[in-house]
Amino acid sequence: MASTTQEPEIRTAQWWGKPLADRLVSEVRERWESQARPSEDPPCLASVGLGEGSPFHVYQRQQARVAQRAGIRFRGEILPRDVSPEGLRARVEELAKDASIHGILLEHPLPPAHDFARIVSGINPWKDVDGVGPTNVGNLATGRPVQVPAVALAARALLQHYGEPTAGRHVVVVGRSETVGIPLALLFLLRGERGDATVTVVHSRTVDLAEHLRRAEILIPCAGRPGLVSRRNTSRGAVVVDVGLATAMGPDPSAPPRVAGDADARSLEGWARAYTPVPGGVGPVTVAEIMASTVRSWEAARTGGDRT
Amino acid sequence: MASTTQEPEIRTAQWWGKPLADRLVSEVRERWESQARPSEDPPCLASVGLGEGSPFHVYQRQQARVAQRAGIRFRGEILPRDVSPEGLRARVEELAKDASIHGILLEHPLPPAHDFARIVSGINPWKDVDGVGPTNVGNLATGRPVQVPAVALAARALLQHYGEPTAGRHVVVVGRSETVGIPLALLFLLRGERGDATVTVVHSRTVDLAEHLRRAEILIPCAGRPGLVSRRNTSRGAVVVDVGLATAMGPDPSAPPRVAGDADARSLEGWARAYTPVPGGVGPVTVAEIMASTVRSWEAARTGGDRT
Numbered sequence: 001m002a003s004t005t006q007e008p009e010i011r012t013a014q015w016w017g018k019p020l021a022d023r024l025v026s027e028v029r030e031r032w033e034s035q036a037r038p039s040e041d042p043p044c045l046a047s048v049g050l051g052e053g054s055p056f057h058v059y060q061r062q063q064a065r066v067a068q069r070a071g072i073r074f075r076g077e078i079l080p081r082d083v084s085p086e087g088l089r090a091r092v093e094e095l096a097k098d099a100s101i102h103g104i105l106l107e108h109p110l111p112p113a114h115d116f117a118r119i120v121s122g123i124n125p126w127k128d129v130d131g132v133g134p135t136n137v138g139n140l141a142t143g144r145p146v147q148v149p150a151v152a153l154a155a156r157a158l159l160q161h162y163g164e165p166t167a168g169r170h171v172v173v174v175g176r177s178e179t180v181g182i183p184l185a186l187l188f189l190l191r192g193e194r195g196d197a198t199v200t201v202v203h204s205r206t207v208d209l210a211e212h213l214r215r216a217e218i219l220i221p222c223a224g225r226p227g228l229v230s231r232r233n234t235s236r237g238a239v240v241v242d243v244g245l246a247t248a249m250g251p252d253p254s255a256p257p258r259v260a261g262d263a264d265a266r267s268l269e270g271w272a273r274a275y276t277p278v279p280g281g282v283g284p285v286t287v288a289e290i291m292a293s294t295v296r297s298w299e300a301a302r303t304g305g306d307r308t
Numbered sequence: 309m310a311s312t313t314q315e316p317e318i319r320t321a322q323w324w325g326k327p328l329a330d331r332l333v334s335e336v337r338e339r340w341e342s343q344a345r346p347s348e349d350p351p352c353l354a355s356v357g358l359g360e361g362s363p364f365h366v367y368q369r370q371q372a373r374v375a376q377r378a379g380i381r382f383r384g385e386i387l388p389r390d391v392s393p394e395g396l397r398a399r400v401e402e403l404a405k406d407a408s409i410h411g412i413l414l415e416h417p418l419p420p421a422h423d424f425a426r427i428v429s430g431i432n433p434w435k436d437v438d439g440v441g442p443t444n445v446g447n448l449a450t451g452r453p454v455q456v457p458a459v460a461l462a463a464r465a466l467l468q469h470y471g472e473p474t475a476g477r478h479v480v481v482v483g484r485s486e487t488v489g490i491p492l493a494l495l496f497l498l499r500g501e502r503g504d505a506t507v508t509v510v511h512s513r514t515v516d517l518a519e520h521l522r523r524a525e526i527l528i529p530c531a532g533r534p535g536l537v538s539r540r541n542t543s544r545g546a547v548v549v550d551v552g553l554a555t556a557m558g559p560d561p562s563a564p565p566r567v568a569g570d571a572d573a574r575s576l577e578g579w580a581r582a583y584t585p586v587p588g589g590v591g592p593v594t595v596a597e598i599m600a601s602t603v604r605s606w607e608a609a610r611t612g613g614d615r616t
Contacts, residue, residue, distance in 0.1 A: 117452060139442050141445045141448075176497050182449050186449070189490070198513075201508075205475055
């Protein structure tokens with residue numbers, strides 16, 4: 001590869017998520033409020049995690065704050081870390097049957113004793129607001145998305161917000177998890193102006209990873225490996241949408257966890273055309289997209305569209 | 309790109325499907341016969357198409373012949389070309405409910421009046437032996453395949469049969485249809501030694517198609533565009549698994565249709581390391597894989613595994 005040191009530095013944009021997230025949350029609130037009858041309950045989101053003091057617990061507090069701004073009722077549940085597989089499944093089934101709840105988020109990955117896909121399969125596809133159940137991934141793969149993983153929607157929304165087209169561009173997704181990497185690839189392959197990308201999925205078994213990363217016009221790492229993406233393995237002028245999230249709790253469980261993305265942001269300055277910072281990039285937009293999905297589920301429930 | 313004329317010709321292998329298809333059909337027969345009780349009915353496959361004299365009608369006759377060799381009962385149905393959407397849906401529903409039938413194949417693409425995904429959604433995932441329903445594509449995408457499109461299984465089986473590893477290799481799939489291109493990409497992304505490939509999906513909106521095709525170590529065209537792949541846009545030593553199928557009926561409706569793949573086979577001679585001919589490559593293996601899927605469904609039905 002060409003040496004990177006001879007090319008002039010370029011002006012690198014930082015694509016923060018807050019302006020977009022704020023707009024989405026306002027739109028979400030307006031959307032359900034403009035439809036609700038006076039006597040009608042607002043949409044309701046339930047979020048289920050395991051274990052006090054875990055990073056997910058901290059995310060729940062963020063979810064609760066954003067839900068409040070969107071006017072969405074929020075039910076955060078933390079089950080004991082050692083809840084039995086039957087206990088967790090039963091609790092999610094109860095929430096799935098509860099008609100007053102329009103969206104269910106379940107922490108994942110779960111400890112190995114639990115069968116995440118099976119638990120999520122029991123949730124109506126509309127109420128599976130994070131779009132991670134096999135039915136929703138199948139709907140996405142066959143070109144009829146119902147609910148799509150919020151993190152994938154967030155990546156797409158950021159590109160659109162900052163005026164970056166995807167049609168015909170080469171998107172490289174780093175990671176092949178069922179809940180993030182694969183849905184991201186499928187979303188950008190969809191027909192239409194917000195999709196239509198040429199998509200490559202690379203992962204831990206990829207040979208010559210750097211070579212593949214350098215081919216990306218839009219690079220979307222979601223590996224959870226801080227430092228994976230840097231100036232050394234991206235092409236000059238690439239756009240990096242950093243979906244990676246490595247989380248570590250500090251000593252104070254009430255403090256936000258320390259998070260890092262997959263990109264070495266400092267090394268991308270002057271080299272990438274733009275990147276999304278972590279924290280502050282994809283994260284806030286993801287939470288806003290969960291609220292938007294919850295309102296779509298609420299709409300489907302009140303019109304009977306969730307039963308088709 | 310480097311000129312192609314200066315490099316010495318290489319010995320190109322033609323990967324015919326017949327030896328593998330014959331072996332699969334024998335294994336399929338042995339598999340169900342070794343399990344069946346004396347009084348038990350053999351597995352049964354129903355194949356539903358529209359319109360006498362169509363290419364699908366011809367495929368049905370091939371399916372019937374192979375089913376016979378596998379000892380599988382075969383019910384070929386040709387509905388009128390102008391069957392109503394309700395009529396077709398009702399007929400498939402009947403077959404889906406019929407416990408004596410273990411697999412249902414539905415011609416596709418269907419004329420625009422019909423909603424293929426919706427019709428197929430009504431079939432139990434095991435009986436959807438071609439794995440084209442959203443539930444099956446979702447099962448594949450989330451790493452728990454039940455039934456997988458036979459054409460994708462055939463492509464993988466041919467690579468394995470001819471000793472071509474996929475792990476860590478760069479597979480380029482040309483086409484993003486829900487029933488072929490997307491399942492192929494998902495299959496080769498699965499964890500495990502028959503997957504683990506780095507996968508790129510290119511399609512009609514891809515910019516610089518030739519450049520992407522040349523990057524493939526294993527190229528899998530499924531575009532239905534004869535001549536799309538040739539020496540001009542593949543790298544020397546690449547392997548081409550030709551899933552493309554353009555079909556034209558000749559003047560005699562009882563004669564086999566004329567078929568062409570996406571690859572210009574003549575131009576690949578001396579350049580590609582191997583390619584699968586059309587006809588005679590992926591096709592026969594695909595029919596054999598449908599029989600294998602039908603027997604898996606039969607097994608699931610007799611053990612109750614189809615109800616989980």
